[in-house]
Amino acid sequence: MKEGIELVRDLSPDLPEVHADPSQLNQVLVNLVINAVQAMPSGGRLTLRTLRDKDHVSLIVEDTGTGMDGEVLKKSTPHSLRRRMWDKGLAWACPSSMEL
Numbered sequence: 001m002k003e004g005i006e007l008v009r010d011l012s013p014d015l016p017e018v019h020a021d022p023s024q025l026n027q028v029l030v031n032l033v034i035n036a037v038q039a040m041p042s043g044g045r046l047t048l049r050t051l052r053d054k055d056h057v058s059l060i061v062e063d064t065g066t067g068m069d070g071e072v073l074k075k076s077t078p079h080s081l082r083r084r085m086w087d088k089g090l091a092w093a094c095p096s097s098m099e100l
């Protein structure tokens with residue numbers, strides 16, 4: 001891990017089996033981690049989190065970096081998702097990004 005970046009793993013111990021293409025999942029994860037690291041040029045905390053919520057599983061990549069302003073966010077996600085994220089004050093949600 002890049003200097004000054006603390007990696008936190010917050011992984012749920014009881015996740016069900018997920019039907020997904022491992023190489024695509026890997027690619028999404030790598031891209032999100034690279035983005036997160038780029039957003040923390042002077043260090044910070046990168047958290048990889050998995051959650052189980054009723055009938056779905058979430059994989060969350062969280063950083064303590066610069067965040068996204070409205071313009072960047074507008075370009076990054078489809079309108080409905082953007083609206084929900086904006087309403088909830090979220091900068092980015094990894095599982096949703098896989099459907100883009």
Ligand SMILES: Nc1ncnc2c1ncn2[C@@H]1O[C@H](COP(=O)(O)OP(=O)(O)O)[C@@H](O)[C@H]1O
Nearest residue numbers: 031035036037039063065066067068072076092
């Ligand atoms: N974790 C993040 N924190 C802050 N801004 C981000 C993050 N991830 C992406 N961005 C912003 O969104 C833009 C688009 O990201 P991306 O689709 O990965 O394209 P690129 O990395 O080629 O610019 C980035 O240039 C950056 O401004």
Ligand SMILES: [Mg+2]
Nearest residue numbers: 031034035038
């Ligand atoms: Mg990027």
